[in-house]
Amino acid sequence: RLMIKQAAEAGADAIKFQTYKAELITSKHSPAYWDRNKEPTSSQYELFKKYDKFWKKEYEELAKIAEEEGIIFLSTPFDYESADFLEPLMPAYKVASADITNLPFLRHIARKGKPILLSTGASTVSEIWKAIETITEEGNDQIVLLHCSLIYPTSLEKANLGMIKDMYNKFPEYIIGYSDHTLSEHVLDVLPVAWLLGAKVIEKHFTFDKTLPGNDHYHAMDKEDLKKLRAKISYLREMIGSLKKGYTDEELCARKFARRSLVARRDIKKDQIITEEDIIIKRPGTGIPPYLIDFVIGSIATRDIFEDEIIGFGDFRRPGQE
Template sequence: AKRMIEEVSRVGGNAIKFQAYKAETLASRFSPAYWDTRKEPTRSQFELFKKHDKFWKKEFEELADYCKTYKIDFLATPFDMESVDFLDPLMNSFKIASADITNKPLLEKIASKEKPVLLSTGASTMGEIRRAIELLKRHGAGDITLLHCVLNYPTRWEDANLWRIVRLSENFPGHRIGYSDHTSSDSMMEVLPLAWMLGAEVIEKHYTWNKNLPGNDHYHAMDFKDLKQLVEKFKRLEKMMGSGVDYLESESVARKYARRSLVATRNIRKGEIIRRTDITSKRPGTGVSPWKIESIVGRTAKKNIQEDEILTEDSVEC
């Protein structure tokens, strides 16, 4: 766990999140598996969680302190009332798992801490999400960020359903939208950047220091190499997005020389009235813009103008 904190911090991650649960309070002994048993052969949720529920209050306090050393935010998803209480002083916000969006007592408990909430919305209807938001607000929760999520491990890329990010934005204006991703890390890093471009302001992804470790999460998680590549890609994309300024300084030369000016089609003597057939438009754009052609027709030439000469404001009478 400490190694992962070090790696995520080193590559530029903003936060690292763990899960705080005990098998006895999370799953019945008769709860069947819902994951790919070819990757994780354990057939019972209780048995799987029992194998991994080794961290509790003391360990999470130690990890929270370790995160401070590496200047990275500590988070942990609580799955019961006890973990809500001991995690509260360690975190600035709470994360709620998709599967607990209907767990009214847990939502009320978390909301009572009056902190911001990250709410995963996997396998939920818009009505269930709205109901959870209203409950959280009613019981004191701070700002609520909604995370699009597909509750399937791993998620096939064609099931990522990223357009739901846009739907969440439309249905819940005023709430930040993010994406909790369970797709296998792809070499092109397409899924997460696309989610970001669709409006996901928070990105959550499983992380491991070794994808070959046994278990249900490691094989579809990101490792250090993946995360480093993703952070670099986000930085490039952020630069590509720009600020939306009308045009860039790098376009100034082209703006001047690739645009057109009014140009004489014949030799025009000083004092002649300029007719429409006397002028056309050609590059560069250093003279009178062709946008002003109507105002130039009918004016008097102030000087002799050669054929193909660019007209300027000094070429004609006002």
């Protein structure tokens, strides 16, 4: 309840849990793949068994709390039973990277017709395409692909955020996002870059206490981290501004007075033919723009133009023009 409340207060759009039973997700002989210095448990089964106390009733209660707090409830199912009882509680499914090749399971979820957020950690492009094909064959093309590094925790140099751009190129018809496992101290460095590279969905572990035991809390963000992240992305969005090149209203003064015009280098007498030596290009830009200099050269002055005076279109005529 506290975690949901704090995530909502910090501005998260959704909060996601994990739903599993140890005996359904792993054999008792599966070794650890996480940082043993942070989480010493050497067996996946032993670790999952510590935390698989919640089931249908508890997740229904969590979904109710999320609704009360005004935040979307999600939970990643790791077996068929949880995928089924979570269906009425969620607007979408999240599938973990580890299940991207579990095609029968993907097929089961796809048939439910809800959007699927698919993490792609430790995956090849062909594996991603096969997962997409499996889902779409069931008539479901509501897919969000999340770049992810399946390293716990992920060092900065292993985050490979550039893969977000590559995924946009390889899967242009799908929304691309990012699921992060870097340490929380890097939240304000890593996640804004992911957003700038085009990640439309950002997933990050969340906690109310980074010192809690387990494989996730130590690299999770907390309420204050999320507030700072949202503020930074909002600031970046303002800085990016328009995506169409042009000038702003605030630039009009500089556009007018910092640009240059054709100016008389010396006195020019009426009826004198204006030569290149008669002209200098100087500020402000309120007169004839420099790119029209060839049009002015060879023209005939229609009045006396004094040194350092801005030349106007009414100050000359073209030969043969009366």
